[in-house]
Structures are given as C-alpha cells and as structure tokens.
Amino acid sequence: MDDIYIDLAKKYGTPLYAYNLNMIKTQIENFLKYFKSDLFDTEISYASKALSIKEIIKVVKSYNLSLDVVSLGECYTAIEAGFNPKNIYFHGNNKTIEEIDYLLKNNVGCVVVDSLDDLANIDMEAKKLKKGINVLVRLNLGIDAHTHKYINTSYIDSKFGIIYKCDEFYSIMDLLYKSKNLKFIGFHSHIGSQIFDLKAYESEIDKFIDVIKDYKEKLVINLGGGFGCRYTLEDSPAPIPVVMKNIITYTENKLKENDLEIAKLMIEPGRSIVCEAGSTIYTIGNIKKTPNRLYYFVDGGMADNIRPALYQAKYEAFIPGAEGKEEVTIAGKCCESGDILIDKVKLPLAKKGDLLVVRSTGAYGYSMASNYNKLLKPAVVFYDLENHTDKLVVERETLKHLLDGEK
Ligand SMILES: Cc1ncc(COP(=O)(O)O)c(C=O)c1O
Numbered sequence: 001m002d003d004i005y006i007d008l009a010k011k012y013g014t015p016l017y018a019y020n021l022n023m024i025k026t027q028i029e030n031f032l033k034y035f036k037s038d039l040f041d042t043e044i045s046y047a048s049k050a051l052s053i054k055e056i057i058k059v060v061k062s063y064n065l066s067l068d069v070v071s072l073g074e075c076y077t078a079i080e081a082g083f084n085p086k087n088i089y090f091h092g093n094n095k096t097i098e099e100i101d102y103l104l105k106n107n108v109g110c111v112v113v114d115s116l117d118d119l120a121n122i123d124m125e126a127k128k129l130k131k132g133i134n135v136l137v138r139l140n141l142g143i144d145a146h147t148h149k150y151i152n153t154s155y156i157d158s159k160f161g162i163i164y165k166c167d168e169f170y171s172i173m174d175l176l177y178k179s180k181n182l183k184f185i186g187f188h189s190h191i192g193s194q195i196f197d198l199k200a201y202e203s204e205i206d207k208f209i210d211v212i213k214d215y216k217e218k219l220v221i222n223l224g225g226g227f228g229c230r231y232t233l234e235d236s237p238a239p240i241p242v243v244m245k246n247i248i249t250y251t252e253n254k255l256k257e258n259d260l261e262i263a264k265l266m267i268e269p270g271r272s273i274v275c276e277a278g279s280t281i282y283t284i285g286n287i288k289k290t291p292n293r294l295y296y297f298v299d300g301g302m303a304d305n306i307r308p309a310l311y312q313a314k315y316e317a318f319i320p321g322a323e324g325k326e327e328v329t330i331a332g333k334c335c336e337s338g339d340i341l342i343d344k345v346k347l348p349l350a351k352k353g354d355l356l357v358v359r360s361t362g363a364y365g366y367s368m369a370s371n372y373n374k375l376l377k378p379a380v381v382f383y384d385l386e387n388h389t390d391k392l393v394v395e396r397e398t399l400k401h402l403l404d405g406e407k
Contacts, residue, residue: 002320005281005357008381008390014283014355015300015378017366017394021059022385023277027240028063031269034244039252040262045089047225047270048074050363055382055393056274057081066109068225068268072099079106089136089222089268093118093159100125103133110134112188112222114160116171119182126181133181136188136222137172139164141207143191143200161189164211186263187211190224193271196237198246205247209254212262222266223247229275231360232316240272271363278362280304280378284319284354285333294328296350301332302339303375305361306368309338317345317358324348330356334373366394374402 008018035042045066048057052074058081060067066087069075078088086109092099093114100122103111111133113119119135126133140161162169176184191204201223208221228237238246251265282298289295307313317330326349330342341358350356369377380394 005320009281014281016281017380018279019382020277021382027273030240034241037248041264043266045268047268050270051274052077054081104129104131112136112138114138116168123179134185135182138188141189143203186220188222193226194228195226196228202250205251218261218263220264225268225270227272229271232314275363276360280358280361282356284350284356295331296328301334303372304369305365315342315358322348
C-alpha cells in the first residue's frame, strides 16, 4: 500500500495531494445505499467547498448526486465540469449581485436564502431577468453540536441562518409568498462540522419537526452536512451506514408520531466524501533538534493545509515503508511559528529526502490552499487501486501562475 505513495511522488513530485478514487466511490455508494426511505424522497448534495475541482464534480455527477456551491467560483467550476445547473443548490450569507445574476442566468435549480437582504436581492434580480427559482430558507436552529467554534454554525449569534419565528423570519416568508419569481420549497440548516454525536442530528430533526407542524404544504428539509471523519486514531466516527440509518429511522419515527409528511429529506456531506480518501505526500528537508523537540521540516505546510493553524486540527503522518517511535514535530516551510502541521507524532528517525505522508487531508486542504510566502500550490492526483491507474487532475502551479494578473 505504501508503494503507491512512493510511486506517485516519483512520478509527480512533492508536495502532492493524492486521492484514492476507490475510497471516494465507496463512501458515495454507502451514502446512497443507506440514506433512503419508503416514506419520503431523499437527496444527497455534495458540499463542493470540501474539494471543488472538476474531477470530483464529474465523479459526483456520475452518481447523480446534487451539488452545494457557495460562490461564483464553485458554481462556475461545477458548470464547466458539465454538472446540470438544475441540480445545484447555491448557498452563501452574502451573495453578490454578480453571483445572483450568474446563478439565475445559468438556471441553477435552487438558492438557499440566509437573510432578508439576501432574499430581497434575489427577488429583485429574478424579476429583472424574468427568471424563476426554488428557494430553501436557512434556519439557525440553535443546536450546539460540540465541535470547534469555527466549524460550529448553529450557535445563537452565528453569522449563518435565521432564527425561526424572529421578526426577520416573518419578513422573509412574507416576501417569499408574495414573490412571483421565487418558489419556497422548504428549510435548510447546517449545525456544524466534524460531528460525532448522532444525538446532534436527532436534536436537529426534533427542531425541524416542530417547524413543519406549522406548514400545510409538504416541505423539503435539508439537514446540512458535518458527518465526522477520522483524522487521527483518537477520532472514532460512526460508519456512514450507521449514521444514515439512524437519521432515516429517527426521521421516519418522528414523522409518524406526529402524523406529518415531508416532500424530501436532504443532506449535504462534504468532508465525509473526500477527507479520508486524500493524503498529502511531502518530502522531508531539514531536520532540527531544539532543547525539547525534534523537527522534521517538509516542503509544504500551512499554505497547502491551513487547518492546523486555523482551528487546531489534528493529523497523523507516516513515513512510507517505515515505523518508529521518535516523537517529532512536523513543521512547514512558511515564515510563521504557527506553521506546525503536527505537534507530536511518533515516527522513525528520518533523513533528508525521505517521504512523509499526512493522512486525511482530502477535505478543505486543497480548497483552502493559498500562495502564502508565494509557495506554489501542489498538484492533485486521483489514483485507482482497482484498475492500477492514476491521473493528474490539477497541475502543480508554476512560477508563472504566481504572477498571473500582476502588472
Ligand atoms: C451549508 C453547509 N453545508 C454543508 C457543509 C459541509 O460540511 P462538511 O464538509 O463538514 O460535511 C458545510 C460546511 O461548511 C456548510 O456550510
């Protein structure tokens, strides 16, 4: 298994984002198999912010998933990859007029509204362009999903969503029902990310049950994403089949208990589709001993993976073909003391030129990558262990890319 990393590094260089396509497909198949009900329709929308490149969009499309986008750029990427705009859900707390016009002109299927201002802009542009569009209203259900505050989206003063039955909520519904161009189809919420406690989704469903009691029409209910992944051995997320079965059974029971019906139940997984399938392959450069630490410096860092610096995300690493017990710190090459990819990890004594692989970097790694310190963004490769193939899906940046747009 480790040979694949050695082969890919030889062929494409490092740092390199390497995705196991078979794992991505298995994960999608698990979602599709277990997120199903006899009582209501179900729909899975891939949250493309986790990894928004044409290749993953094509994979998602081949399974007939729908797509969550949150910007002009993500929407453009999807459309360029041949994704049917009808199956796109366009999110965002501050959509620009340019974004709204783009999504309307391209016949995007649904827009997720986050405030009255947002809705007023969409209504105004839809009228002007004589376009119709479906609307989901994003609610802040006030659920504490016990995750890091930067990935918890459902606390009381969150910038996302509308509190049910607050003044602004009523104004939104008023405008929606009056609008000739917009069609209200239901509610959305996303309670946070890297959620392990299935009770958090049960609380979310309970809140939605209370909401839908107030409506005569059968609504679409979108529970958002956030299904936990395994970054390190300390993480023990329930397997997707268990999580999906739990959500479906819980929803079915609650609907029956309350004699309610919904049109459709949706989820929006992002990281759980791509996280564990992705690894970053680095080359170890300089090695340094300080009084209390042994540092391995790698040829990337916070520019290709900002998550440790941004929200103390934890990762595991290994040196292909070797095991060891040295406690080391993996640091990147950026000029920031916070550029530590892994604070403490047990590895063999390494030497300059050894490869080092950081696991589970598939979500929000490439998509949050920057050119800080004018580092070049790594290439992205998808490999298929069943068919013994690999494919370069994003080229490594060159120095020329760095000056694109500079006068
Ligand atoms: C609205 C919405 N849906 C889905 C997701 C995907 O979350 P995750 O990647 O944790 O599954 C996010 C993540 O930020 C989100 O904001």
